[in-house]
Amino acid sequence: MTNDKPRILFAEDEVFIGLEMSMLLEDAGFEVIGPLSSIEDVMARLHDSAPDLALLDVNLNGAMITPVAEALNKREIPFALLTGYSAESFDEPVLRQSVLLRKPLDERAALEVLHGLAAGRAPQPGCGR
Numbered sequence: 122m123t124n125d126k127p128r129i130l131f132a133e134d135e136v137f138i139g140l141e142m143s144m145l146l147e148d149a150g151f152e153v154i155g156p157l158s159s160i161e162d163v164m165a166r167l168h169d170s171a172p173d174l175a176l177l178d179v180n181l182n183g184a185m186i187t188p189v190a191e192a193l194n195k196r197e198i199p200f201a202l203l204t205g206y207s208a209e210s211f212d213e214p215v216l217r218q219s220v221l222l223r224k225p226l227d228e229r230a231a232l233e234v235l236h237g238l239a240a241g242r243a244p245q246p247g248c249g250r
Contacts, residue, residue, distance in 0.1 A: 133157075199241075
């Protein structure tokens with residue numbers, strides 16, 4: 122980390138959720154990169170920045186977040202998925218094996234998971250429900 126705040130790449134296509142979650146993350150001590158609302162925007166920002174972790178909505182404007190999750194895995198950047206779906210509903214292994222934060226969001230539990238990821242503590246896939 123370049124400063125005392127973990128940098129979190131945040132992808133969400135719903136404006137209200139994106140703004141609310143960004144404020145929550147900032148209040149919790151994160152430097153937020155986003156919200157970003159398309160796969161293209163997320164990939165461009167990932168290319169231009171070095172986040173410590175990411176929080177990704179699974180479906181951005183009808184496109185699955187899979188390419189972003191694969192790019193994060195290659196760069197060894199931890200991430201969590203923000204979704205209403207269960208892990209079993211995903212066909213892609215990179216999504217199926219990811220940490221899930223279920224909608225509607227339990228803010229306390231979500232922040233605990235995200236702070237753990239930022240500190241290098243990897244929760245079990247599917248946790249944070």
